[in-house]
Amino acid sequence: MHHLHAACAVAFVGVLLGAPAAASSAPALQYTVAGDGIPHSLTGVPGDPTRGKALVADRKLGNCVACHQLPLDAPFQGNVGPNLAGVGSRLSVPQLRLRVVDMKLVDATTIMPAFYRVAGLNDVAQDFQGRPMLSAQQVEDVVTFLETLK
C-alpha cells in the first residue's frame, strides 16, 4: 500500500525540479527527484539524528507523532499514518528524503503534509507564507533519524 504507484513512477523518471506549479506564487524549492527518491542531501551537511528525534515529536515543527507511532518517548502518538518503527530498513535514504520533502509526489491524495514545499499551496495563513514547514537542514536531521529506525 505504501509503495510508489506505477503512474507516479513513470512521472518521476528523469528529473523533476521542486513541486508542481499551482495556486500560490512562491518560487519552488530546488531539489532533484530521481525515480522514487531524492538522492542528494538538500544541504550537503550531514543530518543530526538527535535533533531529528526531537523534531519528529515537536508539536510546532515535525509533529510526525500526531499521525505516526514512533519508537520514542512521546505522549499521544497518532494512527492516521503507518507505524514508522523499522522504516529505516524498509526505505532507503533517498526514499525517506522524498517522503519527508513532499509525500504528495509519491501519493497525490495523501493527507501527509509536504514538509519542504512552498509552491502550489492554497490559502496559507500570513505567518506561514513562503516558508516550508521544515528547513532543508531540519529535513536532513529528520531523515537521518528515520534511517536509524532499523
Added chain:
Amino acid sequence: MKKIAETLSVAAAVLALAWVIARPAGSAPDASLAKYSVGSEKAGYVYLDPQLRAMESDPIENPGYLWVDKGKTLWNAAAGSTGQSCASCHGAAEQAMRGVGAAYPKIDPQSGKLVDLEQRINLERARMGAAPYAWESEQLLALTAYIKSMSRGMPVRVAVDGPAHQYWLEGKRYYETRRGQLDMSCEQCHGQYAGRQLRGDVLSQGQTNGFPEYRLKWQAVGSVQRRFRSCDTKIRAQTLPYGSPEYVALELYIASRGEGLPIETPAVRK
C-alpha cells in the same frame, strides 16, 4: 456585557473542573449511543470520552446550560426602539422555536440569501430597531444556544434544493479543498480518517448538530464558525471572518452531511 461574559465563563470553568475532579474515572454510565448515529453518520458524542458524554447529558453538570438560561432571559427582554422582546411576537420559545434551529442555515425569503441562526437573530434585532449582537458575544451565543436547544433531540433537516443548492455546492467545495501550509481538507480529517487518533484527539466526523457547544479548551460556549476557524488555524490556513458567506455555506453542507442526527445543543467537547 463583557462582565457578564467573564462571570459566565468563570462559573462554567469552575463547574467543569469540579465535575472532572469529582467524578471517579470509569464510573460514567455508558449512555446509549444508538440515537447519536444515523446510518454511517455519527455525532461527535459517539467519539467522546464517557466522562464528557455523562457531563453533556446531565443538565445540572453541563456548563452550556448557563448560556441556555441566559438565552431564555434575553428571549423575554425588551430591546430596541420598538420596546419589544422576541416573546412579544413569538410567545413561548418552547412552542414557537421547536424544530427551528434544526433547519438552519436557511434561505432568508427577504433577501434570497442563505443565513445561519446567528444571522437570523440579528435580522430579527434589526426588525426590533435593536443593534446587532457581535459574533461570539455572550448574548448572541446565549440566544442561539437557547433557540437551538428547543430542538434538542430533533433531527437535523436542512433544505439543499432550489435556491439553497448553489450554497450547498459552495460549502461542499470548501469542505473538500485542501488548504493551508499543511495542505489538508476538512474531508481528509473528518471523512477519510474519522475514528483515528490524531495526537491527543480522536477525529470525529466533524458534525455540527451540537453547536453552539461548550469546549473545555475554550472554557466557554462557542459558535460553529469559531470551530471552523480553529480547524483552519490548525492547518495553518487563512481563517475567514465570522459570518462570511463561505462559512455559512459550509455550515449548510455539513448540516446536510449530518442530516437526521439529533440536535445536541449545548454539546460538551474537549
